[in-house]
Amino acid sequence: MADFEGVLICGEFSEGHISTVTKELLRTGRTLGDQLKQPVSLLLVGQDVGDSAQEAIAHGADKVYLVKDNPFSKSLPERYLGIVIEVTKEVEPSIILFGHTDMGRDLAPRLAARLNAPVSLNCVELSLDPETHNLLQTKPVYGGNALAVWASVSEEPGVVTMRPRASTPAEPDVSREGHIIPVKTEVEGIQTKGELLETVKEEVKGIKLEEAKVIVAGGGGIGGREGFEMLGELARVLGGAVGITRVPRDEGWMPSSQEIGQTGHIVSPDLYIAVGISGAPQHLAGCSGAKKIVAINKDPQAHIFQEADIGIVGDYREVIPILIEQCRDRLKT
Amino acid sequence: MHIIVCVKEIQDPEIPPSKFKLDEEAKRVIPPEGIPTVMSPYDEQAVELALRLRDEQGGKITLFTVGPESVSRIVKHGLAMGADEGIILEDKAFEGSDSFAVAYLLGKAIERIGNYDLILCGREAADWGEGLVGSLLAEALGLPLVTLAESVEVSGNRLHVKRVTLDGYQVFSVPIPAVVTVSNEVGRPRLPTGWGIISASQKSLPTWNAEEIEAEVSRLGAGAARKKFVKLFVPERKRTCEIIEGETVAEASAKLVKRMVESGMI
Numbered sequence: 001m002a003d004f005e006g007v008l009i010c011g012e013f014s015e016g017h018i019s020t021v022t023k024e025l026l027r028t029g030r031t032l033g034d035q036l037k038q039p040v041s042l043l044l045v046g047q048d049v050g051d052s053a054q055e056a057i058a059h060g061a062d063k064v065y066l067v068k069d070n071p072f073s074k075s076l077p078e079r080y081l082g083i084v085i086e087v088t089k090e091v092e093p094s095i096i097l098f099g100h101t102d103m104g105r106d107l108a109p110r111l112a113a114r115l116n117a118p119v120s121l122n123c124v125e126l127s128l129d130p131e132t133h134n135l136l137q138t139k140p141v142y143g144g145n146a147l148a149v150w151a152s153v154s155e156e157p158g159v160v161t162m163r164p165r166a167s168t169p170a171e172p173d174v175s176r177e178g179h180i181i182p183v184k185t186e187v188e189g190i191q192t193k194g195e196l197l198e199t200v201k202e203e204v205k206g207i208k209l210e211e212a213k214v215i216v217a218g219g220g221g222i223g224g225r226e227g228f229e230m231l232g233e234l235a236r237v238l239g240g241a242v243g244i245t246r247v248p249r250d251e252g253w254m255p256s257s258q259e260i261g262q263t264g265h266i267v268s269p270d271l272y273i274a275v276g277i278s279g280a281p282q283h284l285a286g287c288s289g290a291k292k293i294v295a296i297n298k299d300p301q302a303h304i305f306q307e308a309d310i311g312i313v314g315d316y317r318e319v320i321p322i323l324i325e326q327c328r329d330r331l332k333t
Numbered sequence: 334m335h336i337i338v339c340v341k342e343i344q345d346p347e348i349p350p351s352k353f354k355l356d357e358e359a360k361r362v363i364p365p366e367g368i369p370t371v372m373s374p375y376d377e378q379a380v381e382l383a384l385r386l387r388d389e390q391g392g393k394i395t396l397f398t399v400g401p402e403s404v405s406r407i408v409k410h411g412l413a414m415g416a417d418e419g420i421i422l423e424d425k426a427f428e429g430s431d432s433f434a435v436a437y438l439l440g441k442a443i444e445r446i447g448n449y450d451l452i453l454c455g456r457e458a459a460d461w462g463e464g465l466v467g468s469l470l471a472e473a474l475g476l477p478l479v480t481l482a483e484s485v486e487v488s489g490n491r492l493h494v495k496r497v498t499l500d501g502y503q504v505f506s507v508p509i510p511a512v513v514t515v516s517n518e519v520g521r522p523r524l525p526t527g528w529g530i531i532s533a534s535q536k537s538l539p540t541w542n543a544e545e546i547e548a549e550v551s552r553l554g555a556g557a558a559r560k561k562f563v564k565l566f567v568p569e570r571k572r573t574c575e576i577i578e579g580e581t582v583a584e585a586s587a588k589l590v591k592r593m594v595e596s597g598m599i
Contacts, residue, residue, distance in 0.1 A: 076505075078477075102498040106480045109465045113433075113472035118559035121457075121464045136563065141461050142362060143346050145353040148461070149564040156559075193477035194507040197493065201501040214599070238599055246517075256518055257500060262462075263517055265499065271598045281350055292598050293572065294589070300576075303350050308574045312589050314582040322586035330594055 004157045006038040008093035009061070010084060012072070012103060016050020018042075020210070021099035023059050023169030025162060028126055029097055030060035030170065032135075035128050038094070039063060043087050045080060046071040057178035059170060064180045065091070072103045075196070081110050082190030087183060088115065093157055095135055097126075100161040108161045117156040124166045135160070144262065144281030164210075164266045165289045202257050207241045209258065209265045214240030214273070217260055217287070220247030221276020221297060221316065228254055230320050231275060237327050243267065245283045261286035275316045279304030296320070334392035334487065335449045336383040339439055339466065340376040340411055342404045345369070346459040353567075360565040362460075372407040374522075375455025377414075379515040381522035382485060383453055384415045390487055392450075393417040397442060399427055399435055405538050412533035413525030420446075424542040429555030436469035438553060441546040443474065451492065452512045456481055467514035477507040483518035 007029040011022040018026075026042065033040040039062040044052055046069070053064040065087055072080050084107065088096065096111065098104030100122045112119030124147070125138035135152045137160055152158040209215065216235040218228055228242065235242045243260040244253075260267055261283040268289030275296045277283060284307055287293070295308035298315045305311045312319060345368050354363040364370075372380075383394045394416040398404050401423060408419035422442055430438070443452065452474075454467030471478035479494040483502065486493040496503045497516045525533070543550055551557065577592065579585030593599045 102481075105464065106468075109468035110472055110478070112465075113469050119465065120560065122462065137560070139462070141565070142344075142353065143459060143462070145350060145567065146355055146362070147566055147568050148562065150560040151563050153559065153561045194479065194505050194511075197504040197506050199498075199501070199503045204500070250521065256497075271593070279350075282346075288571075292596070294593065294598070295574065305574045305576070306350075306570065307572060309572050310589065310592060311574045311576045312582075312585050313576065314585060318582045319586045319589075322583055323590060326587060326590040327599060330590065331599070 004092050004094035006091065006093045007033050007040045007095045007097060008088065008091050009040065009042045009097045010104065010107070011042045011044050011052070011056060012099065012101065013044060013046065013049060013052040016048065016052060018044075018052045018055050018059070019099070020169065021101055021164045022056070024164065024167045025097050025099055026056060026059040026061055027170045028162060028167050029095075032095060032126060032128065033062075036094070036133065041065060041091050041093065043067070043084065045069050045083055053180045055172065057176050058172035058174050060176070062178050064178060066180060066182045067185055068182075076192050076194060077103070077106050077110070078192040078194060079190050081107055081114070083185055084111055085114055086185040088157070090183070096157055096159045098159075098161045100163045104161040108159050112159040115156060115159070117159050118152050119159040120150055121161045122163050123160050124163050126160060126162070140285060142281075144285040165268045202255070204257055207239075209241050209243055209260065209267050212241035212267070212269050214238040214271045215243045215260070215267060215269045215287070215290075216240055216273045216275065217243035217245065217277060218248060218275045219245035219277030219283070221278070222248060222253070223276070225253045227276075227316070230317070230324075234273070234320055234324050234327070237324055237331065238271075240269070240271075243287075245277055245280070274304050274308065275320065277304050278302050279307050334386065334390045334451070336386060336392065336394045337397060337443055337446070337449050337452045338376070338379050338383050338394060338411070338416065339397050339452065339454045339470070340380065340407060341373045341398060341455070341458045342370050342400055342407045343373045343458055343460040345371050346374065355565055355567065357564075357566055360562055362565075370403075370407065372410055373455050373458045373460070375457060375459065375515060375517060377455075377522040378517060378519040379453040379455050380411050380414055380416060382482070382515050382519050384523065386451070386485060386487065387415075395420065395446065397422065397439060399423070399430070399438065408538055409533045410525065412536055413529040414523055415529055419536070419538045421538050421540045422542075422546065423540050426543045426548075426550045426553045429558065430553050431558040431560065432463050432465035433469055433559060434553045434557050436466050436473050438543070438546060438548050439466070439470055440473035441548045442541055445541070445546050450509045451485070452476070452510070454512070454514050456514045456516045467512055471512035474512070477511040478513070479505045479507060479511065480514045481516040482513045483516055485513060
């Protein structure tokens, strides 16, 4: 077996640009590649990659492998898997990175099984053991109550998915040089057992959670659908978006597409206002990247006060209307 | 229709963070006193999904779990919810197995059963959160896989599986038999009924060991693990909370806005 070398990132892009998660992976991959003195490659699968390949080079890729096929969202994971395996044979990387996305979390375990390789999902940090250069993988366990570190010991390449927002993209350097390599894989020959019947995107009104500078989030303490109208009003005044924890979703007060946490969106706004949220680690996993967290809860013992920067003990029904009014006044002037 | 559900016993994930303790030296979590273990919630939702399918299609549900004798309690819980049979895989050789080894031995046990249409697993266990066993099991058995399912419909000899995505969903069609991992969007699992509890208590749970499932011992246990467990720790808290006080909630709220504006948050 050949010596495995370098980092291969399975990238994602839409409308001609690589995704934020892919930029984050390029940063992490670049750091590992520099330490190992090994190249960083990016795989892009799709019809019209636009400027994605150049962008990837500016963000740290040495080589970009382009495979013309339907992108994952329109294709089957089995087919995409077949492509990744073909490209892996050519690149022979020692580390394969995916984002912990709809695509990455589905593909990484299957790829690891096919390559007989170790795999860790949802990592928040990757580093190299200073002595052995084995890949150290840090990931949240027990719902985020603790972090665990694993080291690769196998000779096979390590497969990893990285949690979105676990790193910050580097500033692009347009003077960086790299190679763009079109790959002809026998995509038509890849056997698939399943079939994708439909892909549905649920439109969320207003600002996307991932892009919002301010998020007003509500938990079980909101008590019902009506309370969220109040949170929505505050979000509008602040130019932000509304998020929820698991309870409002389970209770059917709000759609699951707005959930923040381990099983939902991972966000990093400038300001996160947590209203009626107890502060379970499973929820904090999705918002701990916020620059500032403000907690509003009537229970002074609520765990959220351990995890916030500023807190106010009180009923949100009293607090929020004042916040709405005063913010509106102050933001006008 | 014969549905197999793989379930795992874990420490109750709903305990408050203040009760969460670990032994860094031993790299293990100290079980909170007086709080019983539970079936991993996503596995419980997998049982719920299986029950909905059986209610509609008829057939039988078999639960599989790996672990020592104590796991029988969570298998009985699944039976009390309405599953028909439970099988425990137990052997000294299984101890310390990683997800690959667990998937391998579940696969061997399922092959011994032979006749099945659908294998359901929770999307991940709520303790170590690896999220691997279901996918690796599909690979081990060479079966089609759909991850993160919200619902499953039977359509002839195929399954239509609704897979949850971050901003919507996808629908896959896969031939029977298949492996499906189940997400929390399935909704609340049903509670056991009184009759369910009584009938579950009367059922015996067969235990199968490595030899009975013809598993190669060299592929199991801590020795076969692909990753070395290096460290377990509680992350440092990055923030200290300043509580805004006031004579009235209104006064405190006003101060809060002032603080947010002054510190440039808004």
